[in-house]
Amino acid sequence: MQTIKNLVKDNMRQYGMFIALLLIMLLFQILTSGILLKPLNLTNLILQNSYILVLAIGMIIVIITGHIDLSVGSIAAFVGAVSAIMIVNMHLPPFLAVILSLIIGALIGAWQGFWIAYMRIPAFIVTLAGMLLFRGLTMVVLKGQSIAPFPTSFQKISSGFIPDIFGTESIHLTTIIIGIILSFLLTFLEVRKRNQQTKNGLEVINNGLFFAKLIAMVTVILIFSYVLASYEGIPNILILLLALIIFYTFIMKKTVIGRHIYAVGGNEKAATLSGVKSKRVTFWVFVNMGVLSALSGLIFAARLNAATPKAGNLFELDAIAASFIGGASAYGGIGTVPGAIIGGLVMGVMNNGMSLLGLGIDWQQAIKGLVLLLAVGFDIYNKNKSS
Numbered sequence: 001m002q003t004i005k006n007l008v009k010d011n012m013r014q015y016g017m018f019i020a021l022l023l024i025m026l027l028f029q030i031l032t033s034g035i036l037l038k039p040l041n042l043t044n045l046i047l048q049n050s051y052i053l054v055l056a057i058g059m060i061i062v063i064i065t066g067h068i069d070l071s072v073g074s075i076a077a078f079v080g081a082v083s084a085i086m087i088v089n090m091h092l093p094p095f096l097a098v099i100l101s102l103i104i105g106a107l108i109g110a111w112q113g114f115w116i117a118y119m120r121i122p123a124f125i126v127t128l129a130g131m132l133l134f135r136g137l138t139m140v141v142l143k144g145q146s147i148a149p150f151p152t153s154f155q156k157i158s159s160g161f162i163p164d165i166f167g168t169e170s171i172h173l174t175t176i177i178i179g180i181i182l183s184f185l186l187t188f189l190e191v192r193k194r195n196q197q198t199k200n201g202l203e204v205i206n207n208g209l210f211f212a213k214l215i216a217m218v219t220v221i222l223i224f225s226y227v228l229a230s231y232e233g234i235p236n237i238l239i240l241l242l243a244l245i246i247f248y249t250f251i252m253k254k255t256v257i258g259r260h261i262y263a264v265g266g267n268e269k270a271a272t273l274s275g276v277k278s279k280r281v282t283f284w285v286f287v288n289m290g291v292l293s294a295l296s297g298l299i300f301a302a303r304l305n306a307a308t309p310k311a312g313n314l315f316e317l318d319a320i321a322a323s324f325i326g327g328a329s330a331y332g333g334i335g336t337v338p339g340a341i342i343g344g345l346v347m348g349v350m351n352n353g354m355s356l357l358g359l360g361i362d363w364q365q366a367i368k369g370l371v372l373l374l375a376v377g378f379d380i381y382n383k384n385k386s387s
Contacts, residue, residue: 017326017342017375024346028353035356036349039231042224047158047303049348050237051076051296053341055319056326057248058292060340063323064252064265065285066332067116067123071130073315075290076297077308078134079105083298084147084307087154094154102294108134109290110283117282131316139309148306158303160236172233179225183218190214237299241341248337261285266333321368322347325375346371 029036036042055072062069079101086097108130115126166173190213197204204210228234252258263271264278272278296315301307326343328335347368354364 017339017346021342021346021349024349024353028349028356032353032356036353037227039227041352041356042227043231043235045348045352046235046238048352049344050158050241051299051303052315052318052322052348053241053344054244054292054296054299055315056322056340056344057244057337058289059316059319060323060326060328060335060337061248061252061261061285062123062289063320063328064261064332064335065282066265066268067282067285068320069112069123069127069286069289070316071112071127071134072289072293072296072319073312073317074131074134074138075105075108075293075312076300076315077138077310077312078108078141078297079294080297080301080311081138081142081147081307081309083301084150085141087150088147094151097154098157098298101298102291105290105292105294105297106287107290109287109293112290113283113286116286117279123286138311142307142309144309146306146308150302150305155302155305156236157240158237158299161232162234162236162239164233172229172231175225175229175233178234179222179229182225183221186217186221187214190217245337245341252337257281257284262333318344318347321372324372330376330380343375 025036055076059069059072082104083097083101086092086100087094092100112126112130115121116123162174164172164174190210194204194210205213252261260271260276260278260281263274263276264281268278297312300311304311322344323335323340324330324343325346326335326339326341328340328343350368350371351364354367
C-alpha cells in the first residue's frame with residue numbers, strides 16, 4: 001500500500017491528467033448515451049482538434065522556456081491565406097506550396113525570436129504585436145474575402161485516411177494490424193525501460209502493478225484501433241501527429257537541446273553561467289513555434305477547404321490552455337509534449353461532449369475557463385507544497 005501511495009505521489013503530474021481524460025470521456029460517454037465514442041464521432045474528434053494539438057506541441061516548449069506566444073492563431077491564419085494564394089490563385093503544386101508556407105512560418109518565428117531573445121523585449125509584448133500584425137496582414141492578403149476551393153490532394157492532409165492494403169469491406173484491417181504492432185512495440189519499450197532502471201539500481205514498481213499498467217495501455221490502444229477501424233481507419237493527420245509527438249518527445253528527453261530548453265526555463269541565469277547559449281535556445285524555440293503555427297494553419301485550411309480572414313481565431317488560447325492543463329508550470333522549466341497532447345484532448349473532449357449535450361457556447365467557454373484556472377491552481381499548490 002505504501003508503494004502505491006508513493007507511486008501516486010511521484011507521478012501525480014504525469015498521470016493525473018491522463019486519468020482525468022479517461023474519466024471525462026467516460027462521463028460524456030454516459031451523458032451522451034454512447035455517442036461520444038462512436039467511430040464517426042471519435043474520428044471527427046481527432047480531425048477537429050488536430051491543428052490545436054500541433055500548436056500545443058510548440059506552445060509547451062515555449063512555456064517550458066518561461067515564455068508565451070499569443071500570435072500563433074494569427075500566424076496560422078496568415079500562412080493559410082498565403083498558401084491559398086499560392087495553390088488556388090497561382091496554381092503552384094501543393095507540395096511546393098506547403099514547403100514555402102513552412103519556410104514563411106520559420107521566418108516569422110525568427111523575426112519574433114530575434115526581438116525576444118536578443119533585444120530582450122518580453123515575449124508577451126512581441127507576440128501580442130505579432131497577433132495584431134499578422135491578423136491585419138491576413139485581412140490585407142485576402143482582401144476580406146475567402147479563397148477556395150483547394151485541390152483534393154491538399155485536402156487529404158486533414159481529411160484523408162490511410163488505405164486498407166487488405167481491401168476488406170466490413171472493417172479496416174490495416175488499422176487493426178497497426179494497433180497490434182504498436183501494442184507489441186510499446187510493451188517492448190516499457191519492459192526494456194524497466195530492465196534498465198533495475199540494472200542501474202533505480203526503484204521500480206512491483207511486478208503486479210507493472211503488468212497492470214501494461215495491460216491497461218495495450219487495452220486502450222486495441223480498443224482505440226478497433227473503433228477507428230470500424231469507420232474509415234486511421235486518418236492521415238493522426239499519423240502526422242504521432243510522428244510529431246515521437247520526434248519532439250525524443251528531442252526534449254534524449255538530446256542536449258532538450259536539456260538546454262529545460263535549463264533555460266528552470267533558471268536562465270544559472271543556465272547561461274553553466275555554458276548554455278540561452279539566447280540561441282530561445283531564438284530557435286520561437287522559430288520552431290513559427291513552423292508549427294504554419295503547419296497548423298495548413299491543416300486548418302485543408303480541413304475547411306478554404307482560407308478565411310477569421311481562421312485561427314482563439315487558437316492561441318486553446319494551445320496555451322492545453323499546455324497548462326497538461327502539466328506545464330506557469331513558472332517555466334516543467335512540462336512534457338505528451339502532457340500537452342493530453343491537455344489538448346481534455347479540451348477537445350469537453351468541447352465535443354458539451355456540444356453533443358446541446359450546451360451553449362457561453363457555458364462551454366465558462367467551464368473551459370474554470371478547468372484552466374483549476375489546472376494552474378493545482379500546479380501552484382504542488383509547487384508551494386514541495387517548497
